[in-house]
Amino acid sequence: MLLKDIRDYQILFLGLFLVVGIGTRDWTLRPELIGVAIATSLATQWILSLVTGKEQMTNLRSALITSLGLSLLLRADHWTTMAIAAASAIASKFIFQVGDKHFFNPANFGIISALILTPDAWVSPGQWGEEWWYGLLFAGTGGMILQRVGRWDTTAAFLGSYSLLEAIRNLWLGWTWDVYWHRLMSGSLLLFALFMITDPRSIPNSRIGRVVWAVCIAGLTFILRNYFFVSTAVFWALFALAPLTILLDVLWVAPQFAWQEGDEGALYRRD
Numbered sequence: 001m002l003l004k005d006i007r008d009y010q011i012l013f014l015g016l017f018l019v020v021g022i023g024t025r026d027w028t029l030r031p032e033l034i035g036v037a038i039a040t041s042l043a044t045q046w047i048l049s050l051v052t053g054k055e056q057m058t059n060l061r062s063a064l065i066t067s068l069g070l071s072l073l074l075r076a077d078h079w080t081t082m083a084i085a086a087a088s089a090i091a092s093k094f095i096f097q098v099g100d101k102h103f104f105n106p107a108n109f110g111i112i113s114a115l116i117l118t119p120d121a122w123v124s125p126g127q128w129g130e131e132w133w134y135g136l137l138f139a140g141t142g143g144m145i146l147q148r149v150g151r152w153d154t155t156a157a158f159l160g161s162y163s164l165l166e167a168i169r170n171l172w173l174g175w176t177w178d179v180y181w182h183r184l185m186s187g188s189l190l191l192f193a194l195f196m197i198t199d200p201r202s203i204p205n206s207r208i209g210r211v212v213w214a215v216c217i218a219g220l221t222f223i224l225r226n227y228f229f230v231s232t233a234v235f236w237a238l239f240a241l242a243p244l245t246i247l248l249d250v251l252w253v254a255p256q257f258a259w260q261e262g263d264e265g266a267l268y269r270r271d
Contacts, residue, residue, distance in 0.1 A: 006145055006148045006149060007061040007062070007065060008061070009145060010061075010145055011061065011065055011068065013141040013142075013145070013195075014068035014072065014195070015068060017072055017138075017191070018034070018071060018072060021072065021127070025127060025128065029071070032079060033071070033076060033079055034071045036082045036083050037067040037068075037070045037071050037083075038064065038068075038086075040082070040083045040086035040090075041063040041066050041067035041070075041087075041089065041090050042060050042063050042064065042067070044086065044087045045062070045063035045090050046060065048090065048091065048094045052094055063090055066086070066089050069107035069196065070086060070107055070110050070111065072191070073107070073111060073123055073191075073235075074110070074114060074122075074123060075121070075123065075124060076118070076120055076122075078118075081114055081118040081120055081121050082114075084113065084114055085110040085111060085113060085114035086110060088113035088117075089107055089109050089110025089111075090106060092104045092106055092109040093106055098246050098249075101202075101256060102201065102202055103202055103242050103243055104202060104242045105196055105197075105199050105202050106199075106202075107196060108196060108235055108238050108242075109239065109242075111123060111235055112235060112236070112239045115232075123231075123232045124188075125186065125188045125189075125231050125232060125234075126186065126188065126231075128186065128187025128188050128191070129187065131187075132185070134190075135187065135190055138194055139194070142190070142194025142198075145195075145198075146194065149198075149257075151200055151210070153210055153211055153214075154197055154203060154210045154211070154213075154214045155194055155197070155198055157210070157214035157215050158197055158214040158215070158218050159193050159218075161214065161215045161218035161219065162184075162218040162221060162222060166180060166183055166184060166222065167180060169222075188234075197214065201257055202242070202245065203245060204248040204249055204252070205252075205253075205254040205255065205256050205257065206248070206252035206253070207254070209245075209248035209249060209251065209252045213241065213245065216241055217237045217238055217241050218237075220236075220240065220241060221234050221237040
């Protein structure tokens with residue numbers, strides 16, 4: 001039986017990634033922290049929906065997706081850190097809005113909040129290693145979702161721009177191409193490009209806006225990683241440039257993405 005909403009596939013795939021990561025990468029994840037992330041995200045979504053009336057209380061899919069994303073990417077020593085990350089992630093959707101659209105990616109906002117506000121949070125960009133089959137898994141599952149929501153342009157612009165910048169730098173420094181591929185063959189980079197930067201509810205509405213936005217994020221990621229040696233550059237770049245969505249939506253007006261459940265899957269408006 002096919003799932004009716006594409007977000008159900010996101011939940012399924014993110015859950016699968018957790019199982020694969022724990023089973024094949026020897027992650028030392030604490031189950032109670034995953035439980036805290038899920039419970040806090042769902043409770044915060046329900047409470048804020050009830051208080052503000054801005055979102056349907058019964059639609060908790062987005063909160064579950066956010067909690068799974070946090071469980072995949074964020075590591076912490078104490079349950080309070082994960083609770084802070086989850087609560088701030090969901091709250092950002094209700095607080096940072098223009099019209100009825102939030103412009104911060106919730107999971108990314110939660111990660112940055114935990115890194116700033118707590119002493120024991122960290123992110124491990126290299127946790128997936130560089131084995132090729134992880135890339136195939138992410139590309140296959142992410143491609144299925146992007147095909148349905150129509151956001152391939154964002155992933156292509158980000159990966160294309162970042163790959164080009166790294167290639168130019170590699171040529172300039174006279175390094176061999178195995179160094180170049182080593183820097184690009186990262187499961188975490190693909191996970192970010194396919195599942196985080198493509199969140200249709202927080203990125204620019206127009207295609208040209210999304211391309212410009214993704215290229216800017218790729219450029220800032222390149223600078224932070226290579227000149228400031230920030231290992232978590234992609235997350236800081238997305239956080240810093242998220243408000244740019246507001247300007248790009250004004251410059252290039254397009255219909256706003258909207259989820260609707262139907263018999264044939266999640267329907268949406270797009271340019």
